[in-house]
Amino acid sequence: MSAEKEHSEHGGAVATSSERLVDLYKKMVEIRAFEEACQKGFRQGKIGGYLHVYIGQEAVATGFIDSFKEGDKVITAYRDHAHALLLGTDPKEVMAELYGKGTGMVKGKGGSMHLFDVERGLMGGYGIVGGHIPLGVGFAYAMRYQGTDHITQLYLGDGAISNGAFHEAANLAGLWGKDGMCPCLFIIENNQYGMGTSVERTTAMTDLAAKFDAYGIENEKVDGMDIEAVLESAGRLTEQVRETGKPYAIEVLTYRTAPHGAADFFEKYREKEEIEEWRKRDPIGLLEQKLLDNDAADEEKIDEIRSEAKELIAEAVKFADESEEPEIDELYTDVYAGADEYTGEE
């Protein structure tokens, strides 16, 4: 995440350096390759449980984590592979986790929905819709209480907004923000569906950013398929939240072109045409076109990036596949912290 950033004086989007765009393109392509490998692993029965991929949404986390600074925290729901990869966890460890191996980033104990890399700022991976939101608000308070200038990047889905946990946490954030005690950036990944339910069928008021008005939290929207637009918002808002200690909410309009979960085949809830329309605005495709148009990269470079990504992920798959299952004794560790490691069986 080291590429130089360029901001306009007025906080508007400006052209991003070619090198940086190529770098971001590479990341997105890696994520896509990773997710496709996951889908394959699931079909092969190598990955179990629930699996939710990020295909179509890559520009969101890629854009925001570009503004991540050491000490900041990222928290999200179960669609969390991209966040781990972008924060720098080795794809091998991510894939090994999904394969349920002892070399996985959480020792095979969590699986796809529960990725953690606390050292790098990834505070999880949660499976209960909305349940992680209060935690992220708590992180923000703690970081100010401890006198740092770190912030929380809190990702949530459009579906999560209907949940009471969202409401209570957002209200706390607004309240604590009055005293500069809640540096939390709410990033609403509005991919327009919560499982099979469209936003229109979830709420009568579909302007998700504006829902934050109810909590006194400033908010805006951005096109989540346009990486440059995302970068601009990310840079500006991250620093604003860091400076003020006040929360901010941004609704990122995006679309998952993959099914909700890997076991969700039918997709009766949306038309094929709709998916096709959105594929035309695929964030990777859009960026690729831009790179080519601006001579930031040529076909050769693109091919190189793609095949490097494939290779990287193939290695991750190999690593995962060849790793051992966790030791059986690991079943009983990590239940309690502290000397006693009490497991309830005296």
Next chain:
Amino acid sequence: MSAEKEHSEHGGAVATSSERLVDLYKKMVEIRAFEEACQKGFRQGKIGGYLHVYIGQEAVATGFIDSFKEGDKVITAYRDHAHALLLGTDPKEVMAELYGKGTGMVKGKGGSMHLFDVERGLMGGYGIVGGHIPLGVGFAYAMRYQGTDHITQLYLGDGAISNGAFHEAANLAGLWGKDGMCPCLFIIENNQYGMGTSVERTTAMTDLAAKFDAYGIENEKVDGMDIEAVLESAGRLTEQVRETGKPYAIEVLTYRTAPHGAADFFEKYREKEEIEEWRKRDPIGLLEQKLLDNDAADEEKIDEIRSEAKELIAEAVKFADESEEPEIDELYTDVYAGADEYTGEE
């Protein structure tokens, strides 16, 4: 609740007939007398548990229940005595409930927080802040599903708004309202405090009516100390909700001049002066002045109303005091419906 109503063509407040105002005055005075008797009963140890009185807020329920039609439902939290009295439950049965007697309106099983008179439309009396809100929304759906034109009057406090149950229920109401399936009038009794926490310390965005924007629910505010203003809103909105099947929210600004609960003596959270200021806008005092000013009633009439109310309540207290405790076998009834009345002890 039979007095004639007069509406202006434009839905604005108009002068209400004298007779009707006197009638409403009488009701409010009765409620006040009832609540004062409760406080006394609590001090005497005749009433146990939690006791929350309505002193200062009388114009709210009085104004809205004036628009209640047979078949409509009222649901509220634990500050519920006034609602029972206004819907026509005999004060004797209300007081007997608070005294924990078998003649109480719910047989002494519920106490102050759980008043029900289902036949008259009072669907309770609930003790978990916010917990009753989804129920009221469910009533509204059911009444439309069953093909009636009844509505729910759903009372909630300012403190309840921060709770997730409010958010989820309001969102459902907005959604169902799109199909005309949610005739629910949300009546926010904003008495400015939830226990010892002022609205400003509960949320960063203190416009409680506007919070309903997030759910696509139309909303407005009214002065809850001015019975005529309340009546106007009540009449207009009740009919609108009935007609459209869509929810509506009204924030009623009021003040409880009594402590939060009968056991809450200190009131460190507000200044005596503030209470004094609000006493000047006491809804009964304001209406009394209006009646006198407009020659709708003279001092004599006022005195008569007051002493009749005292007498009515004194009788209720006497009845409650002299009633028997519930039969001990009543402990085990009403746990399960149906023939089996299973109580878990085979």
Next chain:
Amino acid sequence: MAETKTYREALREGMVHEMDQDESVVLMGEDIGVYGGTHLITDGLIDEYGPKRVIDTPISEGGFTGAAIGMAMLGMKPVVEMMTWNFSFLASDQIIQNAAKVRYFSGGQVEVPLVIRGPNGGGVQLSAQHTHSLENLYGHFPGLKVVSPVTPNDVKGMMITAIRDPNPVIFLEAGALYGTKGEVEEGDNAVEFGKARVAREGSDVTLIAYGRQVNLCLRAANTLEEEDGVQAEVIDLRSIRPFDEDTLVRSVEKTHRAVTVQEQWRWFGVASEVAAIIQEKAFDSLDAPVQRVSGAEVPAPYARNLELEAFPSEKQVTNAARRALYIEEK
């Protein structure tokens, strides 16, 4: 007349049976309509009954469960799908504080004819947040009924009974068994609550379970017969609240030994209650302590080998029976 059907089909048949008889029965839940239901239990029903009877809800378990309670209080009969019981903590205030108690604290003025149904238990690597068996949790509260059918015939018949019951019923489905088949009676096969089922007769030891652990016990019983010449009786509790103490006690009076098996954690679980009941009501018949087999005392892990280790195994059950019989474990 009986036909072979899956648990899923039988469950759906029970609901449809009552929907066809009673307009006040409606279905509610997340993605049960347009999406077809996460477990396809309700697939297609929205087309048949329309969106007013098959109600897709936002992700707000507390809110829609509460709304369903309100509907039930006015005479509707909602059948709420908890997409999985793991999400029910979010509705637990509504279930425990309102559904279970409002009849009581209204002095009997209302009824709450409500069914809340969905898959309970784990077994498919869903890991810690998506693996719970909550029968003891809900079974603790007076005002609720809690059932846990394991056969296709029972899931249909108990669903019919649940919908007709004027009380809130917590309907815990064996989620891992939606695809399993069994004979299902045609038409109205209502199964009374509070009656355990003797799933296998035997004379030497009683194995007690409910939900999918019944199948585990049946397998263990076969092994015990083959390997040890032991005749195990297997009791399927079926209903957790009300609870059939008599069938249990009668069996232990015959076998003098008991093993109780649950997928849920040991502490304060159904198996503890079963052991407490047996020692209380069949004290003089007992020749050995009641043995309990429970899930490992850890949040459910993801990795397949750990998950298998965390759930009760046939070996644990047979060995528990052997302990009760004072014969050597294998």
Next chain:
Amino acid sequence: MAETKTYREALREGMVHEMDQDESVVLMGEDIGVYGGTHLITDGLIDEYGPKRVIDTPISEGGFTGAAIGMAMLGMKPVVEMMTWNFSFLASDQIIQNAAKVRYFSGGQVEVPLVIRGPNGGGVQLSAQHTHSLENLYGHFPGLKVVSPVTPNDVKGMMITAIRDPNPVIFLEAGALYGTKGEVEEGDNAVEFGKARVAREGSDVTLIAYGRQVNLCLRAANTLEEEDGVQAEVIDLRSIRPFDEDTLVRSVEKTHRAVTVQEQWRWFGVASEVAAIIQEKAFDSLDAPVQRVSGAEVPAPYARNLELEAFPSEKQVTNAARRALYIEEK
């Protein structure tokens, strides 16, 4: 050095003791600051420690408990007041799904040093929605610790231990006893979790309880001595999870008889577990079934006479002991 103090004062002293030593300890909850705390446990602390350490929250139990979990994950040590445990169903998803499990599903990468405290149990006519004893509910879940101190000395010492514990602790206070007095050690009197306390020695029967039922058992023990010449041993479990099986078993090996008393409902309660443990671990010592005394199987009623009938009484305890001793009930 020990002084006589109320349960309330001792509890507060435990919190203050740790706040003074460790800046990362903060208090959170509804009306704990400006209002002084509904039960006056935290009265005045906001003036002393300021609003950043004594945090008044909106009425959103799930939200602020979740935020506290987040704080704890980053090394703070929040002590959350649940104004009463009756409201904790609203936070149960956060407590059970996050606090109890996040250490596990993060592969041990985080700790959750969190205390959630508040009054548990009934007794002052608060009726159905405000009367619960939730020790079994929370005690069921691995990842949590659950304690229930009854003496002023224990409530202080166990609060100190709870705050220092790197795990989430469910701290169930005997709400009806806030005003009762007892000797309290000065300074650091940390009381280890998982060790039961023999509150009275005896040789004829063991009475087992926790929370305010310990006092009931002590009264019953006196009556049994006076009226029946029976010497009852009384065990205060103190901690529900971890649980001290040894002390129980040792006592029953001596007395051969046991009665277990709880305010909570019978089904799947702590008393069931106690009975299950005793029959399992002290089977050969037992001369009579373990007797259970529990609250009546109804939502708590309001009327005083009904409420008194609903809770365990001294008479029920003495008679249960008499049954265990095969002497006539009175």
